[in-house]
Amino acid sequence: MKIGFDAKRIFNNATGLGNYSRSLVSNLQHFFPEQEYHLFSPEARHSDYAATFLHSGHFHIHQSKTRLKSYWRSFSIVKDLALTGIELYHGLSNELPHNLHREGIKSVVTIHDLIFKLYPGTYTLSERLIYDRKFRYACQHADRIVAISENTKQDIIRLYGTDPAKIEVVYQTCNPLFYRLRPADENEEVLRLLNLPSRFFLYVGSVEERKNLKLIVAAMHQLPQRERLPLVIVGRGGAYKKACKQLIASLGLEQYFIWLEVQDNLQLQSLYQSAAALIYPSFYEGFGLPVAEALLSKTPVITAATSSLKEAGGPDSFYIDPADAATLAEAMLRIIQQDPSLPERCAKGYAYAQQTFSPGTLTAQLMQLYQTLT
Numbered sequence: 001m002k003i004g005f006d007a008k009r010i011f012n013n014a015t016g017l018g019n020y021s022r023s024l025v026s027n028l029q030h031f032f033p034e035q036e037y038h039l040f041s042p043e044a045r046h047s048d049y050a051a052t053f054l055h056s057g058h059f060h061i062h063q064s065k066t067r068l069k070s071y072w073r074s075f076s077i078v079k080d081l082a083l084t085g086i087e088l089y090h091g092l093s094n095e096l097p098h099n100l101h102r103e104g105i106k107s108v109v110t111i112h113d114l115i116f117k118l119y120p121g122t123y124t125l126s127e128r129l130i131y132d133r134k135f136r137y138a139c140q141h142a143d144r145i146v147a148i149s150e151n152t153k154q155d156i157i158r159l160y161g162t163d164p165a166k167i168e169v170v171y172q173t174c175n176p177l178f179y180r181l182r183p184a185d186e187n188e189e190v191l192r193l194l195n196l197p198s199r200f201f202l203y204v205g206s207v208e209e210r211k212n213l214k215l216i217v218a219a220m221h222q223l224p225q226r227e228r229l230p231l232v233i234v235g236r237g238g239a240y241k242k243a244c245k246q247l248i249a250s251l252g253l254e255q256y257f258i259w260l261e262v263q264d265n266l267q268l269q270s271l272y273q274s275a276a277a278l279i280y281p282s283f284y285e286g287f288g289l290p291v292a293e294a295l296l297s298k299t300p301v302i303t304a305a306t307s308s309l310k311e312a313g314g315p316d317s318f319y320i321d322p323a324d325a326a327t328l329a330e331a332m333l334r335i336i337q338q339d340p341s342l343p344e345r346c347a348k349g350y351a352y353a354q355q356t357f358s359p360g361t362l363t364a365q366l367m368q369l370y371q372t373l374t
Helices: 008-012 016-031 051-055 069-084 125-141 150-160 184-193 213-222 239-250 265-274 289-296 309-316 325-336 342-356 359-373
Strands: 002-006 036-041 059-063 088-091 106-111 144-147 167-169 201-204 231-234 257-260 277-280 301-304 318-320
Touching: 002 008, 002 016, 002 069, 008 016, 008 036, 016 036, 016 051, 016 359, 036 069, 051 059, 059 069, 088 359, 106 125, 106 359, 125 150, 144 150, 144 359, 150 167, 184 265, 201 213, 201 265, 201 289, 213 231, 213 239, 213 325, 231 265, 265 289, 277 289, 277 325, 289 301, 289 309, 289 342, 301 309, 301 325, 309 318, 309 342, 318 325
Parallel strands: 002 036, 002 088, 036 059, 088 106, 106 144, 144 167, 201 231, 201 277, 231 257, 277 301, 301 318
Antiparallel strands: none
C-alpha cells in the first residue's frame, strides 16, 4: 500500500505535533516495513530530530515545487498525491487537503484536541476562525478520524456533530526511549550536571494558563515550610510564565521553584525517573503525554481529574480538582511523607502505561484502520 502523510510537522516542529508525527510514522515503518511510506511537506528542513527520515532510505520525501507552500499543502498537493499513486493519505495534525476524494484517495485525519473551541480566550479571533474551518472540513470529509483519546472523540461528536462510528480512538505513543528505564547512575549524573537536589517535584509542559502552574504555587504556599519539596519546571512560556514568577516572588517562594531547560529526551527521562512525582494540574488536555512518560518512568503522578487525563494516568495516579489548591497540597503531602501505597501505585502505573500505550499494539490498530479503507 502506498501511504502518504502530511509531514510538515515531522520536519518543522521539534515538539508536540512533531513528536506525534515522527513516532507514528517511525512505528509504522518499524512494524510494517512492507508498506510504502511517502512524506509530503512544504519543505524538509535538516535537523537532528528529522535526520532519520532524511537519511534512512525507508521514506519517500516529496516537497513543494512552488513558492505558494501553504496553498500547495491545502490544495495543489492533491495532484502530486495522485501522480505518486497514493492510495491513502493521513493528515497527522488536524487538517486535510481539499478534494482528495475527487482523486479516489482515501483519507484519515488525526484530531488532537479542540482546545481552541473550549478555551477560546487563549487564541486570537483569526486563529479560532482558521482552526474551526480546517477542523470542520477535515471532520466532514475524512473517511476516518483518529482521536488521540476518548475525551477528544466525545468533543468531536459534541462540537461538530460527527458520526461516532467514523471516529476511532488510537492513543499516541511516547518516544521509544521511555519504554526502557535508564540506569540509576546515569540519572544521578544528570542531577549533578544540572545541579539539582536529590528530591523534587517535576512539572513538564508549556507554561500557559491552561496548564495551571499557579495552582502548584498556591499549593506550595499552603504546605508547612518544613514539608516543602522544590518544583523543577521544564517548559517555556510568555506572559503567564512572567505572572507565575511574580506570584512566586510575592509569596517569598523563589527557593522552591527551579526553572530549567533540558538538552534532550535522555536528560528529561532522568528527571522523570528521579522526581518524587510529576505534578500536572492542567484544566484540559487532548491526551497528556507527560503523564504517560512519568508512568513509564515508574514515577507517581498527581494530575487533574479532567478531560483526557484519567485516560493517560490510569487508575493508580493521584487525581485532584484543578480549581482547588487544597486538594493538590494534600496530594503533594502524601508524596512528601512517602505514602505506603506509593510502591504499588508506581508498579501498577508502569504496567498500565506499558500495556495501554504499547507501540506495537497501537501501531497494529492504526494499520488495521488503514486496511479497512483500501
